[in-house]
Amino acid sequence: MNVPHAPARPKYSAIVVVRSRGGLSLRFRRRALLVCAVLAVLGAALMVFSLGMGAYELGPADVVRTLFGDGPPGADFVVNELRMPRVLDGLLAGFAMGMSGAVFQSLSRNPLGSPDIIGFGSGASAGALVAIIVLEAGTVQTAVGAVAGGLATAFAVYLLAWQRGVHGYRLVLIGIGASAVLSSLTSYLFVRADIGKAAEAATWMIGSLNGRGWGDVRVAALGIVVLVPVVLGLGRRLSMLEMGDEAAAALGVAPERSRVWLLAAGTGLTAMAVAAAGPIPFVALAAPQLARRLTRSAGPNMLPAAWMGAVLVTAADWTAQRISGSAILPVGVVTGVAGGLYLAWLLLLERRSGRL
Secondary structure, eight states, rough: OOOOOOOOOSEEEEEEEEEEESSSEEEEEEHHHHHHHHHHHHHHHHHHHHTTTTSSSOOHHHHHHHHOOOOOOOHIIIIIIIHHHHHHHHHHHHHHHHHHHHHHHHHHSSSSTTTSSSSHHHHHHHHHHIIIIIIIOOHHHHHHHHHHHHHHHHHHHHHBBBBSBHHHHHHHHHHHHHHHHHHHHHHHHHHSSHEEEHHHHHHHHHHOTTTTTHHHHHHHHHHHHHHHHHHTTTHHHHHHTTTOOOHHHHTTTOOOHHHHHHHHHHHHHHHHHHHHHEEEEEHHHHHHHHHHHHTTTSSSSSHHHHHHHHHHHHHHHHHHHHSSSSSSHHHHHHHHHHHHHHHHHHHHHHHTTTTT
């Protein structure tokens, strides 16, 4: 007698958000959800250690008690006013960079297709530098300049890469060229600036969390609150686009319109992160790849990549403070060294696979 097999357990856990017309279903693998939870806990632990680091050093238990309003004398001001903006700014900027990297790598179907490689981050940096050096702008104006520069660069790269559609490698190559042009523009801005503004901009261009305040935190938080729901809402279209334009169109997805919306949202996330923390290099490149290796899942892996980016920036800032013994060393120095080694390894893998 044949006994029917029990139904297989579903591979996905689903979170359903109901709209007024129809419904929107976001589906995640259980392993991806577990990775997100582990990375969130790791990010929180790194925050606690970072908040306790400095001339007035606190243990993790004292930091936690301070956060709940029962810390040692004087700890509340040090933790919540002096150190918290820096740590939160790094966490939020890393979250945005990781998610934007996942969007661009998925759109280009290329592990090198991150915003700091294909020029969108350089465009945001150039726009912010114009605001800082030429207009002597504050935090809000710098954020506006970064968004305008990033979107203008994305629009230009998209038009130049267009040839009956946008091919991933064409987007990457043209983006690299745009990044070189924008680097020349930023060098010109440095030459024309007075010594004080040039020094301030040079520190900012490395990617630094030094001196960050609540205004910078609000800029990063605004980008996440506004754009992350948009990116997640377009997640299904992004997964369809990974299969190719013809397959996506057959499944009811408009390829070019979806690509434009995703480019705009991803560029906005990059620009807001750059405005809040400077162009921290290689986070958007490495975070999606590391997240994919942890989840062992195909697809954009946007939330795991976002949490991985948050952990990378927070860990790099903690490392920078440990190396220097102070908060002076920019976090971009640490991510630049580590990211350069990672990029060399990634290029070697691409060459061995015959894709480069």
